[in-house]
Amino acid sequence: MALLSDPARSEAVLIGVHTYANLENLPAVAQNLEGLREALTDPGVWGLPDEACTVIAQPDGVGDILDTVREKARRAEDTLLVYYAGHGLTDPHTDELYLAMPGSDREREYTSLRYEYLRRAVLDQQAHARRTVVILDCCYSGRALLGKMSASTHIADQAVVEGTCLLTASAETRPALSPPGERYTAFTGELIATLTGGVPDRPDPLDMDTLYRHVHRTLAGKSRPLPQQRNRNLGGFIAIARNRAATPTPPPPVVGLSEAEKRLAQMEQRSEQLRLENEQLRLEAERRARETVETAQRLASAVTATAEPGFEPFWFAVPVPRPLFGEDGSLQPVAELLPGTWYLALEQRGMGLVARSDDGKTRGFILDLAGIQRGDADSYTAAAESGSPQGTKAAADAKRRTEETVRAAERLADAVAADPDPDFEMFWFAVPVARPLMSDSGALEVVGELLPGTWYLAVERRGQGLLAMTQEGRRGFLLDTSGIQRG
Structure with missing residues (x-):
């Protein structure tokens, strides 16, 4: 409490x-x-x-x-x-x-x-x-x-x-x-x-x-x-x-407690402690889900933004490790930027930078620019490198993937934050096509794949999603429930 x-x-x-x-x-x-x-x-x-x-x-x-x-x-x-x-x-x-x-x-x-x-x-x-x-x-x-x-x-x-x-x-x-x-x-x-x-x-x-x-x-x-x-x-x-x-809260009784009452009080105290721990886990899952939505939205904005004209490449270092997200719009980082290493910023796209990793081969977006340290331009030779999208089709594909990522992140956040449907009754179901089972921690992570021809247990309804369990006991959210077959 x-x-x-x-x-x-x-x-x-x-x-x-x-x-x-x-x-x-x-x-x-x-x-x-x-x-x-x-x-x-x-x-x-x-x-x-x-x-x-x-x-x-x-x-x-x-x-x-x-x-x-x-x-x-x-x-x-x-x-x-x-x-x-x-x-x-x-x-x-x-x-x-x-x-x-x-x-x-x-x-x-x-x-x-x-x-x-x-x-x-x-x-x-x-x-x-x-x-x-x-x-x-x-x-x-x-x-x-x-x-x-x-x-x-x-x-x-x-x-x-x-x-x-x-x-x-x-x-x-x-x-x-x-x-x-x-x-x-x-x-x-x-x-x-x-x-x-x-x-x-x-x-x-x-x-x-x-x-x-x-x-x-x-x-x-x-x-x-x-x-x-x-x-x-x-x-x-x-x-x-x-x-x-x-x-x-009623005042505690004045008389001494019997052994049975003491055990009951201990059980109630332990129950309240478990409730608070579960509430803390739920809040943490909701926080991670909202964080994922915000990261997906910032990435989508960066991918679809046009490069800032007149931008001059510069070297920079990060104060703490930060992910480098791919230009294809996926939330799966392609590299990690580490303190103590200089990286080259190639473009400004909205609130993000297109940067090149230290191996010189990997490009992607750094979205969190707080506290980055710019290098001395006289100490480095930053070769200009084109950061334009690799063709119209690639740009369109990246835009589509970012939009899909944002929608998936928002659906997952809604499911994590929603209260369970009190009238829901558990049932077995099968999916018409293979569908991902998303983590119930709030992170946009696939923890399993639901395949046609196998029965899965729907444990709870949360908003528009189902909290489901596989036959191996793995739990997660099924966000797309269209066409499922109830057992």
Whole structure:
């Protein structure tokens, strides 16, 4: 069970922009800040001291935000929470997320706050916060999931925090929603309602994963944009609110326990421990599935992007091992780039680089460019090498494969995240043609092949997929259930 973050040793920074010079005004954002501040400082919710909940409405400049966030990150000893509400903009060249300021406009990205800078302030090297929560209520906020804090394992490992949780109001390609006539924006309204009202039949306190799932289900029921979440280092177990809807736990009996009662208590304790371990495994599988989707989407974007004109090849080194993905769009790495070795960057494609491995023969995409070290151009002779697609057919095949990879990754992520169908009954089935059995860990890995003429056991239904088991006991997801024959 999660433990409530200590409000006396935590800090929150709530940032909002509701009036713009060049963009549509968002009156509900002002209400967001006030409603969320009231919830976080409510002793029955989190009980954050008033002086520990800083509100920045209509910031004068980017520096006001970054300096405040960096200061609070260094002051917090338990949990740092950073919230932004306003317009979200994207860089047309890099697809990066920018957070709009009062004077921002869509044609000049430098008038907005680049999310990467906010991320760096949150994870400042001198920060003392053990846990970090970032909540973004803006259009295209899911693009923050593609940034270093959420999509790259080594960043979370290097960050001096016990856990990080990033919660966004919408996917990377979807706008957020501010319903006309409603006090709050759609996402923040449900967030505040959940914080103040609790979630029935769930433990106390509310961890971020429970909070996210409840808000997600509620918004889905209203056909509104769905939030996204990314956790690192058990960030989903961060708790910033008591669960007001939890069933009170009866006090323990005053009299001494018999041996039978002691054994029963031990069994219940062990059962709860197993439940938490299973929940942790499930969360890890869901995290890996979402990671796979994001990697597939970035790879698809790089494969289909045109080469940046005027790019000059350069040598670079990576700070930690990173995969080199093939130009055919497959998620199976063709090589691994290692620290201490120089590699040649041949092209810029979207947010990825076409690079050549140290053997000079293998080419592919490096998608995570965080912290790479550029070599001294005077010390190396980088022979220009054409990075154009190998003919129209090869380019079309690569595009098709990346699209198929993205669809498969999304179906797998949906299956991993879905709750089992409570009315499902196990049955035997056969497939009409050979089909892959995908790992239930969330990684886009084939753990087996289902062949016609053999019976397999359908154990659970998860969304549109089946959790199946072979006769050898191997388990995994069958994502394509069309034409299967029930036994």
